[in-house]
Amino acid sequence: MSKIEVTLTExxxxxxxIEKRAHAYPWSEIVFFQPLSAGTLWWSISVDKRIVGFxxxxxxxxxxxxxxxxxxxxxxxxxxxxxxxxxxxxxxxKHNALMFLEVRESxxxxxxxxxxxxxxxVGRRPNYYASDSGREDALVMRREIS
Ligand SMILES: CC(C)(COP(=O)(O)OP(=O)(O)OC[C@H]1O[C@@H](n2cnc3c(N)ncnc32)[C@H](O)[C@@H]1OP(=O)(O)O)[C@@H](O)C(=O)NCCC(=O)NCCS
Numbered sequence: 001m002s003k004i005e006v007t008l009t010e011x012x013x014x015x016x017x018i019e020k021r022a023h024a025y026p027w028s029e030i031v032f033f034q035p036l037s038a039g040t041l042w043w044s045i046s047v048d049k050r051i052v053g054f055x056x057x058x059x060x061x062x063x064x065x066x067x068x069x070x071x072x073x074x075x076x077x078x079x080x081x082x083x084x085x086x087x088x089x090x091x092x093x094k095h096n097a098l099m100f101l102e103v104r105e106s107x108x109x110x111x112x113x114x115x116x117x118x119x120x121x122v123g124r125r126p127n128y129y130a131s132d133s134g135r136e137d138a139l140v141m142r143r144e145i146s
Contacts, residue, residue, distance in 0.1 A: 002047050004080070006087040009044040015054045022053075022070035025130055041091075045071075045084040053080055057088060064088075064097040069110075076109075085117050092145070099143040104129050104136050111139070119143040 009015070011033050020026045036042075039059040044051050053071035057064055066088065071081045092099045102125065103110050123140035130136075 003049075004045065004047055004083060006043060006045050006084055009042045009054070011042055014051050015042070015044065018051070018053060018070050018072045019068070021073055022076075024132075027068065043084060043088065045080055047075070047080070053084055055084055055088060057091075059095060059097060062095070062097050064092045064095065064099045066099060066101040081113050082116070085113065089117060089143070089146075092143070096145055098145060101141050102128070102138040103141060104131070105139050106131070106136060111141075114141050114143075117143065118146065 016029065016032050019032060026032075037058065041057050041059070043055040043057070045053045051072075052075040053069070055069040056067045058067060066085075069081065069084065071084075089099070099119070101114065101119065103114065105111075105124075119141040120143075121139050122142045125138040125140065127135035128138035
């Protein structure tokens, strides 16, 4: 049976490689490797010691923002995104933190994962992201403390 582990980590070339392959519009190298601001955590998920995904969160007062989450495309759709998010939800609950995130409105798989995790749509930022057809709205999602 495979051993799945979620651990705290630092940005690395392995994570950046997943970033570039998982996102159509990845973070730039400068943004990815910028010095950590207060409350920022990087998370990684590994299967039998192989890193298959990561997340970036920031806790400020009682709000935890999920800034990034990505699973290596070769490992998507096998429950790893949900597994990683679950550890982050536990962290938010332990800190009595509301959670927020922004997601492209076309990103049906991510929205599905977030809704399953108890997030609901609370806002919209028009033309927030670059997209192939010009600009695209971001949906703002929030999860209450459970
Ligand atoms: C979004 C992402 C993190 C989800 O991780 P994942 O490991 O692929 O998702 P999981 O396998 O854990 O799936 C969780 C749920 O979403 C569903 N799901 C996964 N991919 C889906 C898809 N393409 N369409 C619809 N539902 C999907 C699964 O069926 C599962 O639901 P279920 O429990 O009802 O069966 C991953 O797909 C990813 O890295 N995407 C690219 C980067 C990205 O968009 N990040 C989010 C930016 S805000």
